[in-house]
Amino acid sequence: MTKIPHRFYLTEDQMPTQWYNLRADMKEQPEPLLNPATGEPVEEKDLYPIFCEKLAHQEMDKETRYVDIPEEILDMYKIYRPSPLCRAYNLEKALGTPAKIYYKFEGNNTSGSHKLNSAIAQAYYAKEQGLTSLTTETGAGQWGTALSEACAYFGLPLDIFMVKVSYEQKPFRKAVMQVFDGNVIPSPSTTTQVGKKILADNPNTTGSLGCAISEAVEKAVSTPGCRYVLGSVLNQVLLHQSIIGLESKKAMEILGEYPDVVVGCAGGGSNLGGLIAPFMQDKLLGKKNTRFVAVEPASCPSFTRGKYAYDFCDTGKITPLAKMYTLGSGFIPSANHAGGLRYHGMSPILSKLYHDGYMEAVSYEQTKVFEAAVQFAKCETILPAPESAHAIRGAIDEALKCKESGEAKTILFGLTGTGYFDMKAYSEYLAGNMTDYIPTDADLQRGFDTLPKINK
Ligand SMILES: *Cc1c(COP(=O)(O)O)cnc(C)c1O
Secondary structure, eight states, X not given: OOOOOSEEOOOGGGSOOEEEOGGGGOSSOOOOXXXXXXXXXXXXXXXXXTSOHHHHHHHHOOSOSEEEOOHHHHHHHHHHOSOOEEEOHHHXXXXXXXXXXXXXXXXXXXXXXXXXXXXXXXXXXXXXXXOOEEEEEESSXXXXXXXXXXHHHHTOOEEEEEEHHHHHHOHHHHHHHHHTTOEEEEESOSSSHHHHHHHXXXXXXXXXXXXXXXXXXXXXXXXTTEEEOOSSSSHHHHHHHXXXXXHHHHHHHHHTOOOSEEEEEOSSSHHHHHHHHHHHHHHHTTSOOOEEEEEEETTSOHHHHOEEEEEESSTTSOSOEEEEEESOTTOOOOOOSOGGGOOSOOOHHHHHHHHTTSOEEEEEOHHHHHHHHHHHHHHHSOOBXXXXXXXXXXXXXXXXXXXXXXXXXXXXXXXXXXXXXXXXXXXXXXXXXXXXXXXXXXXXHHHHTTSOGGGO
């Protein structure tokens, strides 16, 4: 074999044309979604008011192993996919590790993250069903940007409720969404009843994600032909993100490689679930014994300090209850810089796998994460998103363990996106002004107190 290139791309005819549904190979299934009002398992049609029908079907489908990706979605994927599988030669050298480090880079599109992979699918199915608009919320802005791009492509109007403090602090994010015709509304706003009420009670509020979600949901349920969409956590989102893992596995196969360890950052679990899916399949079928490591912020430690319990997927409390590792939907994480990882819960699929011992999890404080981000940027010439830098930190520490033990393991990690809109965080880190915050047990208890009564 000739030397493996720094960046390896599949050819168009090597690209996957199906998504992989990990649930089809899980002997132990995640617990069913429950209707919060009755406590009974939900059926597919119960989801129709919330999700469009094809997505509701994907949400519930635990049998279909491979799902054909519609032609229209493949056409848009081909604009920015395949994403490269990169060999981090320079980072390996800088660390002095015998390990081989690979990463799958999902930042090569304007949204700057993997979120576009699911946004395209969600916008396509909504359009196909004849829906006439979508709403969503965005905190840091990545999901709103990805969904704007997808909605512009399929010609679907989109309202994005953006937390007011982010709207003011990240004007460039807002401008990108506007380029793609996204209607960006600072939340709380006067366009909804709930927004008006919050503003009347507290005119100077800078908003919150919970409030933005409530506004997006109110807008969706009060507008005919409109639905509210989510960018992570759900089974359907993990299905769409399996494209990351499928491309990675295929590329590694061609290069004659297979990972011993797969590392990814975990907010709601969509990139990690997508990256590990086909490798986890081999583990579930007893073919391989790969280790899987989820990396989360110490300030929002769903896996490492959360409870495995039924909870709402959204702070607005309209989605069904899912059994997952959660800090409670009322948990308010401190204002760390990895906005995409500030989520209370975790994918039910990953939660089940973690609970059953198929996965590990670690957490890091943000200064340790930015230290890894800067080291990586210098070696690999990619400025990582703070979220992605959690995976870098995890991968570097795995590689350093190999240095100690002398083992030449193959490490694969997910580099979910770029950090150009996070320069304030980098500036703070470089100026030595970044602080770490780890919630106390009492802080976490306040979140657990908001878990629904169904857990008894
Ligand atoms: C949203 C986001 C994440 C976290 O979301 P997951 O659903 O856990 O994958 C990670 N990285 C980036 C760049 C993001 O935008």
